[in-house]
Amino acid sequence: MSKHLHLWEKLNERQQATLTAIYRTDQSVEAAQKEGWRLGSIREKASVWRNLQYYFEPTSYETLLHKLLSLAGVVDQGLGSTLALLERHKLIECNYYDGELISIKLTTTGRAVARAGLGELAPKKPPKGQLKPRQWEALCTAYQAGELGLESGLTFGDYAGFSWQWTWLRLRDYQGSGLVKEVGYWNKDGKHSTKLVITQAGIEFYRQQWSQYRTLYPDVNAPKPD
CATH class of the missing domain: 1.10.10 (Arc Repressor Mutant, subunit A)
Known part of the structure; x- marks a missing residue:
C-alpha cells in the first residue's frame, strides 16, 4: 500500500x-x-x-x-x-x-x-520537446502564412493573437533550432517594423510531425503539408 x-x-x-x-x-x-x-x-x-x-x-x-x-x-x-x-x-x-x-x-x-x-492516476508529463496545443496551433498559423509571415498585433510581439512570452518565444528557441524567427523590414510608410516567419527548420518539423500532432490535437486547424 x-x-x-x-x-x-x-x-x-x-x-x-x-x-x-x-x-x-x-x-x-x-x-x-x-x-x-x-x-x-x-x-x-x-x-x-x-x-x-x-x-x-x-x-x-x-x-x-x-x-x-x-x-x-x-x-x-x-x-x-x-x-x-x-x-x-x-x-x-x-x-x-x-x-x-x-x-x-x-x-x-x-x-x-x-x-x-x-483510484485516479496523475496525468503523465508529455515527452520532452512536445509542443503544447497552443504552440502547435501557432506553428500551424505560421506555416500557413509562409514567406509572407505574420504581422505583429496590438500587443507587441503577439503575432496573430498568440502570446510572445508563452508561445512564440518557445518556438523561436525550440531545442536550439528555431521553428520561427522575427524579420525586420521597412513598411510602405517608411517605418521599420517586424513580422514573424516560419524557418526552414519549422517547415521540416511541421512536415515530419504533422501526423503525430494531428492525432494529439485534432481540434487544431492543421492543413496537410505539401
Whole structure:
C-alpha cells in the first residue's frame, strides 16, 4: 500500500468526502486554466489560481468549492474541525479573514492522497520537446502564412493573437533550432517594423510531425503539408 493511500484510509468518511470535494474543485479549476491557455489567455501563477475561493455572501454567486462541499453534506458546524484536521495532515492550506474562511488550497500531498483514494492516476508529463496545443496551433498559423509571415498585433510581439512570452518565444528557441524567427523590414510608410516567419527548420518539423500532432490535437486547424 502506498503512503498516500495509507493516509487516505486513516481519514474517516466525512474527511474523505471533504478532501474529495476540494480535489474536484481543484481539478475543475486546472482544466479551465488549461483551456484558457489554449485559447490564448495570460497565464497566472498556480499559487494564485489553485487558491480556491470559498467565501460568498448568501445573495451572491456561489463558488464551486462551496457548492461541492455542500453537495458532499459537510457544510455545517463541524466543517471547521474537519478542515483543521486535513490542514494538520498538510493536505490543504486554509486562508481566513476575521474568522471567516476565505479560501482553501490543496497541497501537492493532498492531491496525491485524493488521487490514491479515488483510484485516479496523475496525468503523465508529455515527452520532452512536445509542443503544447497552443504552440502547435501557432506553428500551424505560421506555416500557413509562409514567406509572407505574420504581422505583429496590438500587443507587441503577439503575432496573430498568440502570446510572445508563452508561445512564440518557445518556438523561436525550440531545442536550439528555431521553428520561427522575427524579420525586420521597412513598411510602405517608411517605418521599420517586424513580422514573424516560419524557418526552414519549422517547415521540416511541421512536415515530419504533422501526423503525430494531428492525432494529439485534432481540434487544431492543421492543413496537410505539401
